[in-house]
Amino acid sequence: MNKYYRIYTVFSLLFCSHILVGQASKTPYLVKGNVSDSTTKKTIEFATISILDAEQKVIALTYSDENGNFKSSDISEGSYFINLSFVGYGQKNLLFKISSQKPVFDFGNILLNSRVNQLQTVTVTGSKQLVEQQPGMLIYNAEKDISNNGGTAADVLRKAPILNVDAAGNVSMRGNSNLRILINGKYSGQMARSPGDALNMMPAGSIKSVEVITSPSARYDAEGAAGVINIITKKGQQSVSGTVEVVGGNLEQAINPRLSVNRDKWNINSTLHLHRFRNKELTELDRTTLENGRPTGRLYQEITKDNTNPHSSGDIQIEYTPDSLNLFNFSVNGWLGRWPDNSTQRNRRFSADDALLEEYQQSATTQAPSKGFDLNLGYTHKFRKPGEELYLMAQHNRSTDDFNYISSQTGLERNLLFRETNDNRTNNNEWTFQTDYILPLDKSGQHALETGLKAILRNGGTNYNVQESSDSNPDVLVPIGSRSDQFDYRQDVVAAYGQLKLKWKNGWALHAGARMEGTFLEGKQRIQNTSFNNEFWNFVPSATLFRKLNANNNLTLSYTKRISRPSLWDLNPNANSQDQNNITVGNPRLRPEEVNQTEFTYALQTDNDVFLNFSLFTRKTNNSIESVVSIGDNGVATTSKQNLASNAQHGLNFSTSFPILPGWKFNSNANVRYAKFQSGALNISNDGIAWGINLNSSWKLPKNFSVQVYGDYDAKSVTLQGYESSWLYYSFSAKKEIPSKKLTVTLTTVSPFGQYISRTDVVRASDFNSTLNNRYMMRSVRLSLNWEFGGLIKGTQSRKISNDDQKNVKSGG
Structure with a gap:
């Protein structure tokens, strides 16, 4: 390698x-x-x-x-x-x-001048670098990538530097999935609920660029150990502008209208996303239980999931600029969808000598509707002194998520053996208030002090009721009191930060700051009458030293400390046992994890459209929140989040973008890292090298045709208890522009030479070995028609709240 x-x-x-x-x-x-x-x-x-x-x-x-x-x-x-x-x-x-x-x-x-003069509409047909370097971040200009047309935000992030999106839609940065995803710099309750679902609810055509922030400053919430992803959307600049996109394909269909109205001091932008996609997975689980290193039994499962997910989302953003010194903004975003997780299984259990002991079929019908909204209100004031600015922001988020399943086991003769139902409703409600102030320290505005205060008031809860049948009477469901309860949860966070930004004419710049965050937790299970209270404070320093060698070369050295708080989904004590052999349960006693990261970067960006970026990084995570699998005496595997490990990662990222010939561009991202996981409590130590590379090449052809080829390969990577195998993703795209009609037609095919993308997860412990072979149906063809009317589309600029303070990977139940 x-x-x-x-x-x-x-x-x-x-x-x-x-x-x-x-x-x-x-x-x-x-x-x-x-x-x-x-x-x-x-x-x-x-x-x-x-x-x-x-x-x-x-x-x-x-x-x-x-x-x-x-x-x-x-x-x-x-x-x-x-x-x-x-x-x-x-x-x-x-x-x-x-x-x-x-x-x-x-x-x-x-x-x-701040006054608005209407000039003749300009049709923009120029080009921009696909990847750009800024201190502490890389910017991927998604609007310049034709293969994104007709896709979703997940397709966009898959091509961004440093990021990795696997076949299941999980996003990670440098092998760490603990990151925060913001929309125009603001927190999204939809993204917090489930990043994978939210990315599928966001059309790629609405995305202008993606900021991959590897070293967040003190202004950002301390959460997001791996870093922060900020998705910048488009908005109109002319009096009336917009697009209508229609997408059709074998796996997904979508309608994505966008409309912008700009009248003197008002700018209004609205988007709507209607989307339906099919998700099919085939899984084989082979797990052997051990005692003193010898097999005591084996479980073999064949699982099929084939679900269709209809959903929609929409937002409206309003900006009012009475003059060049003041800006008011308001936005509302809502979402509604169904995310079924239906499955069928064939289960076979064997003895130590591999004799068949038991065989049965199992089916699970899962309903997972969700709905919610975000409200944002902000005010920006620019003082007469250049660079002096004040920001006031407020946000309200509310969401409701259900996860209800009915699980049934039948014998080979279709006789009913067992039934279970689990009705789970989760509510989340939060208010956020934030203020930021920037004070220039010199007349040029090159030196400045930035300070801010923030408060997040979050409360939520989950009600869950479980019923099961008995072996003697599988048709009758009986409430299970020990597995039914109401879990109430409250989390309040207060924070203050200050950071100094210094920039000198000799090319040196320094950003140094610190953030203090206090967290206050309360949790209670009403029926079982158990509760907990927790309070902790975190001091989070950060610093970035920047050296501009000349017009094209620069160096950056940065350090940041981050924390990750468990979310309601990680804490939810309701056990998801729709598969009786594999149970997932939350852990109400989780504590935050703490990360220290150092990064050194060299960047080259020339006037000839050549871009190079090398980043060396090292990251140490203490009290790491990891998914831990344990086996009970009955051979059932239980997965929960635990603070029982630490991990360290050291690696190199390389990104490049350059023209090969006029009209022919090439860009690539590669990474190699060494990871080591340790857990004294579990007596586990696991380490290994992982690497990955993606290649992207596009050609502009005569008569407004363009073609593009993209490929992404990720090698085997270690986890706390095992490893994940390699996998390959690739796509081909062709685009035809009809300027006179402002119409773009794009044809994209993903994985045309193989119906499924495979990946294997191996988990090992002293008392079991488990191999999970996953196959994700990815072969698809989609045709996108995009009609643009009005004038130029560009990105939104107002500052918004970004609640990036939780580690959150949603799990059912």
Whole structure:
């Protein structure tokens, strides 16, 4: 494995170096400048800069960075217009000329006025780098990836650097699934409930970019040990704009309309997502129980799941900008869906000498409807002093989730042997209040102090009622008092942070800060009359040292400490035993885990559209929350979350993006890491090397055709009690644009040469060995029709609340 990884790395470096040398000999035509507010003189981030020819056709497109700077090298000799625009500001058109005598044109500082002047609509057809580097994060510009058309947010994250999305839809960063996913910088109750479901409820066409934040600053909640993912959505800039997307395929169908209205000081954006997809899995479980190293029995299961998941979501965002110093924003997001988990099983149990002892069929019918909404209200005030800003935010989230199943066991002659029902309803209700203040420490605004306060008031509960039949009378259900209860849970979090941002003209920058968080927990099982109270405080420091070597090269060294609180789903004591041989149960006594992470990054980003990023990282997790499998005397496996382990990971990430030929681009992400898990309580130590690589290549062809090839391979990776085998995901896409109709047609096929993607989970302990062979049906074809009306679509910019304070992987029940 190491040999191939070294070969790949050396090849990529040599190839990129060849491109750089080859392109260095050409005339470096370059346009650059800076964009600022005419009133406050504060730089404007994410302003749109379009370069147009004499016929007003856009030939290049870029955006201003966090310092208001922009540059573009996608032009040749000639005369052009530059168009600058940003929501709430009037557009500006300027004439300029590029020649061999003046290959670099510097506009200097360009001021935009807050008044809105309506100009002729500009159709943007330029290009932007697929991956970009910012201090502490990588940005994946999803709107530039044609294979995302017609897909979901899960498809988008699968192609983002450093991230991994497996065949089951689980997202991880550098082998750690403990991360937070935000939407436009704000917390989403829908995402907190189940990230996998929420990503499938978000159309890829609504996503502008993905920020992969590997070293979150003190401004972020301390949760998210692996890092933070921030999904930036699109919004309209012209008076009326929008898109209508229709998706049809063998596994999914969707309708995704978006509408934006921009009138003077108002900007209104709304989206709707109607989606239906099929999820089919085939599983084989082979588990052998042991005593003193010798087999005592064996369980073999064949499980089939084939479910259709209809769901919908929608949101509306309203921004009001009375002037360049004030911004009010309001948003509401709601969701509604059904997530059935029906299954059929064939179970066979064998003796120590492999003689068949028992054989029966089992079926489970599961209803899992969910619904909820998020409300956000925010106010932003920019002071006359450049860079001085105040943010006030409030948020309310409410959701209801059911998980009800009926499980039946029948003999080979279809005679009923056993029945069980479990009705479980979970409610979650929370309020969040937050304020942030930025104080510039010098006239240039390069040095600043940022402080903030936050309070999260969260309460929830789950009611669960279990009934079972007896062996003598399987038709009659009897309530089981020991497994029925009402679990009430309350979690309040208060936090304060401060961080210093320093930036010098010699290329050095330092972001250093700390966050103090207090957590207050209460839990009670009413019928069993048991309760617990817990209170703890966490000091969370972070620091990032940045060195800009020159215009294209930079280095970053960062340290951050993170924590992860258990969520209601991890704490829920209701046992999910729809499969009587494999039970999952929450643990109300879980405590937070604590993580320390250090990262060193080198980044190269040239004017010739070449991007390279190397990251060395080390991460140590104490009191780690891990899924632990144990075997009872009856051979039944019980899985629950436990604070019984620690883990350490050390690794390297490599990302690159560059043009091979005009119109032909290539990008890739690779990673290799060493992981070690230890648990003194369980007497377990497991370690190993894991690696993965993805390749993505796209070609622009004549007559507005484009094609793309994508592949992702992940090698075997270790877990606390075993390992997960390798797996491969790949897709092909073709796109046809019809500019006169503003219509785009995209055809994508996933895994066309194999119906299923396979992955094996192996779990071992002193008293059992278990092998779970999973096959996920992935072979699909989808056709997407996207019609755009109105003008330019760009990303939303207002600051929102981001409750990234819980570790949350939803499990049934």
